[in-house]
Amino acid sequence: MAGKGGANPATYSPSPTIQKKKAPLFKEDWVRPDGRGFHQCRPAFFRTGAVNAASGSAYAEFGNTKVIVSVFGPRESKKAMMYSDTGRLNCNVSFTTFATPVRGQGSDHKEYTAMLHKALEGAIILESFPKTTVDVFALVLESSGSDLPVVISCASLALADAGIMMYDLVASVSVSCVSKNLVIDPIFEEENYQDGSLMITCMPSRYEITQLTVTGEWSTPKINEGMQLCLDACAKLAKIMRSCLKEAASDSKE
Amino acid sequence: MVGLSLGEQHFIQGGIAQDLRCDGRKRLAYRPISVETGVIPQANGSARVRMGATDVIASVKAELGKPSLLQPNKGKVSIYIDCSSTAEPAFEGRGGDELSAELSTALQRCLLGGKSGAGAGIDLSSLVVIDGKICWDLYIDGLVVFSDGNLLDALGAAIKAALSNTGIPRVHVAAGASSDEKPEIDVSDEEFLQFDTSAVPVIITLTKVGKHYIVDATSEEESQMSSAVSISVNRQRCICGITKRGGAGLDPSIILDMISVAQHVSEQLINKLDSEIASAEAGDDDES
Amino acid sequence: MEYVSPEGLRLDGRRPMEMRQIRAEIGAVSKADGSAVFEMGNTKVIAAVYGPRQVQNKSQQMNDQALVRCEYSMANFSTGDRMRKPKGDRRSTEISLVIRQTMEASILTHLMPHSQIDIFVQVLQADGGTRSACINAATLALADAGIPMRDLVTSCSAGYLNSTPLLDLNYVEDSAGGADVTLGILPKLDKVTLLQMDSKLPIDILENVMQLAIEGCKAVANYIREILLENTKQLEFRRGV
Numbered sequence: 001m002a003g004k005g006g007a008n009p010a011t012y013s014p015s016p017t018i019q020k021k022k023a024p025l026f027k028e029d030w031v032r033p034d035g036r037g038f039h040q041c042r043p044a045f046f047r048t049g050a051v052n053a054a055s056g057s058a059y060a061e062f063g064n065t066k067v068i069v070s071v072f073g074p075r076e077s078k079k080a081m082m083y084s085d086t087g088r089l090n091c092n093v094s095f096t097t098f099a100t101p102v103r104g105q106g107s108d109h110k111e112y113t114a115m116l117h118k119a120l121e122g123a124i125i126l127e128s129f130p131k132t133t134v135d136v137f138a139l140v141l142e143s144s145g146s147d148l149p150v151v152i153s154c155a156s157l158a159l160a161d162a163g164i165m166m167y168d169l170v171a172s173v174s175v176s177c178v179s180k181n182l183v184i185d186p187i188f189e190e191e192n193y194q195d196g197s198l199m200i201t202c203m204p205s206r207y208e209i210t211q212l213t214v215t216g217e218w219s220t221p222k223i224n225e226g227m228q229l230c231l232d233a234c235a236k237l238a239k240i241m242r243s244c245l246k247e248a249a250s251d252s253k254e
Numbered sequence: 255m256v257g258l259s260l261g262e263q264h265f266i267q268g269g270i271a272q273d274l275r276c277d278g279r280k281r282l283a284y285r286p287i288s289v290e291t292g293v294i295p296q297a298n299g300s301a302r303v304r305m306g307a308t309d310v311i312a313s314v315k316a317e318l319g320k321p322s323l324l325q326p327n328k329g330k331v332s333i334y335i336d337c338s339s340t341a342e343p344a345f346e347g348r349g350g351d352e353l354s355a356e357l358s359t360a361l362q363r364c365l366l367g368g369k370s371g372a373g374a375g376i377d378l379s380s381l382v383v384i385d386g387k388i389c390w391d392l393y394i395d396g397l398v399v400f401s402d403g404n405l406l407d408a409l410g411a412a413i414k415a416a417l418s419n420t421g422i423p424r425v426h427v428a429a430g431a432s433s434d435e436k437p438e439i440d441v442s443d444e445e446f447l448q449f450d451t452s453a454v455p456v457i458i459t460l461t462k463v464g465k466h467y468i469v470d471a472t473s474e475e476e477s478q479m480s481s482a483v484s485i486s487v488n489r490q491r492c493i494c495g496i497t498k499r500g501g502a503g504l505d506p507s508i509i510l511d512m513i514s515v516a517q518h519v520s521e522q523l524i525n526k527l528d529s530e531i532a533s534a535e536a537g538d539d540d541e542s
Numbered sequence: 543m544e545y546v547s548p549e550g551l552r553l554d555g556r557r558p559m560e561m562r563q564i565r566a567e568i569g570a571v572s573k574a575d576g577s578a579v580f581e582m583g584n585t586k587v588i589a590a591v592y593g594p595r596q597v598q599n600k601s602q603q604m605n606d607q608a609l610v611r612c613e614y615s616m617a618n619f620s621t622g623d624r625m626r627k628p629k630g631d632r633r634s635t636e637i638s639l640v641i642r643q644t645m646e647a648s649i650l651t652h653l654m655p656h657s658q659i660d661i662f663v664q665v666l667q668a669d670g671g672t673r674s675a676c677i678n679a680a681t682l683a684l685a686d687a688g689i690p691m692r693d694l695v696t697s698c699s700a701g702y703l704n705s706t707p708l709l710d711l712n713y714v715e716d717s718a719g720g721a722d723v724t725l726g727i728l729p730k731l732d733k734v735t736l737l738q739m740d741s742k743l744p745i746d747i748l749e750n751v752m753q754l755a756i757e758g759c760k761a762v763a764n765y766i767r768e769i770l771l772e773n774t775k776q777l778e779f780r781r782g783v
Contacts, residue, residue: 114355114356114359118500118501122481167503192324196367203503207505208503208504208505209504209509210498212483212496213363213497214493214496215366215495217367217494218492219492220513223493223510223513224510227506227510294619296584296619296620296667297619307573309570309571309572311617311666313619334618338588338615338664339590339662339664340590340662343660346613347613393618393624395624399570399571
């Protein structure tokens with residue numbers, strides 16, 4: 001993450017890259033703005049243990065999308081809550097004020113929060129911690145497309161880091177449909193011009209889908225193609241996540 | 255909340271496994287649907303849909319507004335759902351907010367299509383009055399009067415019915431106004447334009463109980479679900495949106511199977527709904 | 543502005559002492575313990591009653607009487623201009639309180655200690671007189687739920703515009719700024735349980751206006767009684783008595 005303008009003088013000068021680009025044209029033979037192939041994901045980087053105070057945490061970086069998730073608990077449920085013989089999952093997704101190109105409000109994202117909750121609750125063995133609550137707090141440091149899939153994958157890694165019992169790691173990938181092409185792991189510009197999107201959250205080793213959303217118009221063969229693309233990518237992503245966990249475990253042994 | 259004893263739970267699950275549900279329906283049969291249009295005279299369009307005991311009202315209001323800078327040639331549509339506390343005492347105060355938000359986003363996802371507007375049930379470009387200056391803002395409000403399961407399907411049907419009941423006033427633009435001036439417009443209160451609602455998809459929720467899935471689940475059946483998938487399908491049998499509820503994981507092949515079942519069921523539902531809407535509209539015209 | 547024409551007709555064509563058309567229906571919400579729809583002209587409200595049942599919040603439980611709770615909410619599409627209001631704004635809190643107090647006065651709460659009764663009213667269309675319509679709907683719903691009451695509370699509004707007392711104001715007349723008296727009575731016991739008034743009126747005129755509102759309430763009471771009787775007959779028929 002070196003500064004981009006290393007050669008520039010230390011005075012203020014508006015960087016030419018910030019200027020608004022024209023809307024990308026998605027014609028017959030377009031190339032993705034970052035030069036990837038249509039079915040190529042961004043390089044994924046995971047690191048556990050990003051927050052010391054939390055029981056578990058993870059940092060994920062997919063291209064320019066940067067997310068940090070911390071997990072607290074399991075801790076005693078609030079007194080006001082009724083007795084429950086399964087654990088409770090409490091999620092929250094928020095954005096930093098500087099996450100988006102236009103300075104945002106940095107507020108909570110209710111929709112993502114609900115989606116994250118639904119994606120994770122099926123994977124966690126809630127029976128293993130009755131009467132208690134696990135908090136999952138996700139913060140999107142920089143938003144640059146496919147935020148929610150990154151948040152979900154990162155959250156499952158943080159849960160694993162916290163030692164919460166899960167059936168499997170949860171990996172999530174989305175594809176966008178941009179002018180007849182299916183592009184995997186879309187970036188912000190592509191998401192803005194997409195005709196439809198499909199997001200899959202799955203547990204790759206169990207081959208189960210925990211969450212699925214589709215928008216836009218899709219024909220049946222296209223859905224099949226999109227789902228297969230996502231599932232393959234999820235399997236690959238899970239391998240990366242698993243190796244990251246192994247690395248962290250072997251580091252701590254030494 | 256539905257409180258069911260263990261025996262009742264087994265009875266519901268067993269019935270579904272044997273393709274004979276508590277109310278005598280088969281797994282893929284809907285409850286009787288009744289549609290009433292024009293229930294809210296103050297709105298541009300409205301409809302009340304009942305599926306069994308589930309009772310919802312949808313209204314469409316059109317207001318003149320300014321198109322967003324990013325999409326100057328498109329109108330705006332927003333969908334809000336409100337869960338009335340008459341439906342369930344638990345919705346009192348802020349109790350219904352969570353469900354309202356969930357239903358609103360699911361409907362937006364299913365009816366409004368992708369970001370570029372492809373696959374949307376409502377043609378947004380038809381809402382523009384003057385490019386980049388004036389457009390119609392459609393506010394679709396749903397109200398859950400009583401909930402006995404399958405709210406999403408009922409709301410989707412109510413919105414479809416309300417849209418076909420909607421008349422947007424014709425707007426005359428004064429000719430000769432220069433481009434930077436505020437254009438003069440004249441909203442007609444006699445001429446109304448009808449919506450083309452043939453592209454509006456229907457939503458079909460398949461609720462998985464045990465090994466099987468059912469359509470149009472009642473709230474008792476919903477309490478036994480492991481997961482539910484809501485699929486919106488249009489007349490061309492294309493998928494316009496999917497949302498999944500419930501935490502349990504599903505095998506991808508099951509989801510694909512659900513999609514094909516939903517496509518099959520959609521045909522009957524669309525035809526049923528269209529005939530109900532048409533008869534409701536005809537009855538409405540007779541009265542007025 | 544002229545609210546009463548020289549011929550003695552109001553904006554919507556009614557006579558000053560004429561009510562809007564009222565219509566009621568019992569059992570609109572199938573699984574509630576009691577429910578009703580009440581329409582006064584274009585004003586349309588739904589009421590649902592749940593209870594008597596166990597008190598949910600133990601700290602509110604009362605050992606000598608039932609706890610009555612009420613929530614009033616307006617649908618987003620109920621008014622002419624669409625607005626999105628959060629639940630529980632000041633106006634709805636106030637109306638909830640008014641309805642609760644009015645209904646509490648007629649319910650025999652001492653017969654149902656340790657229990658709670660919830661009244662939910664939802665305005666589908668607002669065209670003046672929502673308060674009255676809500677109270678009438680709530681009465682019907684309570685009766686439908688079989689909750690013991692001293693009497694049927696009924697309510698009606700009356701106003702004073704262009705030096706004429708007017709019965710059952712609609713939205714335009716309501717927002718004209720004249721006096722607006724909302725009255726709730728127990729018609730059989732001939733007692734007033736609710737009286738609210740905006741702006742000012744000379745005392746002798748208030749008497750006239752109140753008398754008019756009382757007449758209105760009694761007319762509503764007669765109608766409600768008819769509806770209930772009809773409903774009971776139907777129930778009787780269905781049971782085959």
